[in-house]
Amino acid sequence: MPRPDIQPPSSAAVARACDLLRAGDLVAFPTETVYGLGADATSDHAISALFAAKGRPEFNPLIVHVADAAAAAEVASFDARATLLASAFWAGPLTLVVPRLPGSPLSSLVSAGLETVGVRVPGHPVARALLKAVGRPIAAASANRSGGVSPTAPMHVGESLGERVAMILAGGRCPIGIESTVLDASRDRLVLLRPGSVSVGEIESVAGPVEVPDRDPERPQSPGQLSRHYAPSIPVRLNATSVGSDEALLAFGPDGLIRGGVARVNLSPQGDLYEAANNLFAMLRGLDKPGHASIAVMTIPAQGIGIAINDRLRRAATAP
Numbered sequence: 001m002p003r004p005d006i007q008p009p010s011s012a013a014v015a016r017a018c019d020l021l022r023a024g025d026l027v028a029f030p031t032e033t034v035y036g037l038g039a040d041a042t043s044d045h046a047i048s049a050l051f052a053a054k055g056r057p058e059f060n061p062l063i064v065h066v067a068d069a070a071a072a073a074e075v076a077s078f079d080a081r082a083t084l085l086a087s088a089f090w091a092g093p094l095t096l097v098v099p100r101l102p103g104s105p106l107s108s109l110v111s112a113g114l115e116t117v118g119v120r121v122p123g124h125p126v127a128r129a130l131l132k133a134v135g136r137p138i139a140a141a142s143a144n145r146s147g148g149v150s151p152t153a154p155m156h157v158g159e160s161l162g163e164r165v166a167m168i169l170a171g172g173r174c175p176i177g178i179e180s181t182v183l184d185a186s187r188d189r190l191v192l193l194r195p196g197s198v199s200v201g202e203i204e205s206v207a208g209p210v211e212v213p214d215r216d217p218e219r220p221q222s223p224g225q226l227s228r229h230y231a232p233s234i235p236v237r238l239n240a241t242s243v244g245s246d247e248a249l250l251a252f253g254p255d256g257l258i259r260g261g262v263a264r265v266n267l268s269p270q271g272d273l274y275e276a277a278n279n280l281f282a283m284l285r286g287l288d289k290p291g292h293a294s295i296a297v298m299t300i301p302a303q304g305i306g307i308a309i310n311d312r313l314r315r316a317a318t319a320p
């Protein structure tokens with residue numbers, strides 16, 4: 001596969017990324033969560049190219065990334081509660097699903113024909129510099145092929161997308177490493193669509209009760225919540241207490257010393273869930289080798305960001 005153009009995020013590289021985006025090309029950039037594959041959200045042509053590059057079903061809407069709340073208000077409508085949430089958590093890893101503004105400049109493909117749109121203001125300095133400089137809304141999905149493991153380093157983007165991406169702005173490893181919390185703020189009740197590092201408790205302390213739908217794989221809440229997702233090419237086995245001789249072990253915590261297996265890494269030897277979230281996708285990629293029969297994953301506590309880790313692991317473990 002030809003090598004993609006990977007650039008450190010100098011001001012010249014950011015300017016070139018803006019030119020590419022304005023011309024309808026795809027640019028990958030770092031956010032505090034994962035690397036995004038960005039496209040001009042006002043261009044049908046650019047958005048179609050983004051869906052094609054990811055191999056993503058067109059019914060799965062994209063998140064629109066903007067530089068600040070004022071830019072968000074140009075594409076979507078924010079009631080008092082959504083405004084409160086935006087001021088509490090932006091810039092940061094919370095995506096708000098809110099009504100599209102009538103007459104919004106966004107391509108209708110961005111929200112897959114829905115009347116709502118997911119909007120976020122990322123906190124990563126390179127993402128912010130890019131969004132400020134480009135001066136228009138940028139739709140960005142995780143910069144991997146659809147259904148695969150999200151990228152947390154520039155190299156992962158290159159491995160997933162190759163020449164499908166015109167340029168990669170390389171900002172090192174993503175500090176959080178797991179995608180944003182997605183919250184539906186378009187209805188009477190707030191509904192959690194995807195757990196992330198902003199917890200339900202934090203949201204509730206700002207804006208009141210949040211409904212957390214029972215995870216029913218037959219009835220995805222968000223079009224993107226297809227059950228199999230974030231998946232390596234080999235099977236993933238959860239809550240492992242032993243490891244087969246042909247398996248790779250993804251351990252967690254000080255007790256992560258199960259014997260056996262062909263390979264082993266520990267998400268966090270000290271049992272720190274933030275460290276585990278940060279390592280999750282890179283370690284899944286590292287263990288995804290043809291010589292490994294499957295990846296056995298130890299139990300991760302379902303508290304705080306551990307809820308988001310378990311959500312991603314469950315989807316990774318869902319049979320195709």
Ligand code: TXA
Pocket residue numbers: 031033034035036037060061062063093095097111114116117118122140141142143178179180181182193194222223224225
């Ligand atoms: O952290 C993140 O959110 C990363 C970085 C790049 O910002 N982006 C990301 O995008 O994870 P993506 O496309 O991989 O996931 C977007 C999720 C999908 O589950 C999608 O269905 C949901 O957000 N979503 C987007 N717009 C929506 C809408 N209008 N209604 C319901 N769900 C929506």
Ligand code: MG
Pocket residue numbers: 141142150
């Ligand atoms: Mg994704």
